[in-house]
Amino acid sequence: FIHEAQAASALDHNNICTIYEVGETVDGQLFIAMTFYEGETLKKKIERGPLKVEEAIDIALQVARGLTDAHEHSIIHRDIKPHNLMISANNTIKIIDFGLCMVDGKEKMAIPGMHVGSPYYTAPEQQSNPTLADERSDLYSLGVTAYRLLTGRLVNWSEPQNKVPSDFNDCLDAYWDVFLLKSIEPDASFRFQSAVEMIEYLETLS
Secondary structure: OHHHHHHHHOOOOOOEOOEEEEEEOOOOOEEEEEOOOOEEEHHHHHOOOOOOHHHHHHHHHHHHHHHHHHHHOOEEOOOOOHHHEEEEOOOOEEEOOOOOOEEOOEOOOOOOOOOOOOOOOOOHHHHHOHHHOOHHHHHHHHHHHHHHHHHOOOOOOOOOOOOOHHHOOOOOOHHHHHHHHHHOOOOHHHOOOOHHHHHHHHHHHO
């Protein structure tokens, strides 16, 4: 709890939740005081169906910008998924829940064999060893999120290899296929290497 609060409160970015205070009540209850956001999680939004391409670009760009700031502060979120992305009333994305984050490459969970992250969204290297997660792991999770935003589907590696994202959404083209497949590449060395690199490609798509 304290780890989450300290990590999030160290950040000051429009696309990351704002922490005002961390403390303990007189009866020993720990608390985090943060901004109350009117709106819904991205999970709720995509349950209503795939988003328009323009909406997906805007959301992915906002998350990538928030991750840029976190990564510049040596914070790896390790649990980027629609459940942890809040859409405020003015359509600003807020990255929330830093409870599984890793700061300065240090593992705080310290439970041997424990899986850190969420099924479907966790990068392969993080699944095998949570301490191997780096900024590219967060970008994989964002890639899976973008894939779901645009296709209404989760990534399914058991599908035929000739299937590409545009097969599931007529609004996508070959440039989107390149972006999404690079984002969810199992081998981290072939993914986007930084959130800035991902932002640059997204801006060309827009």
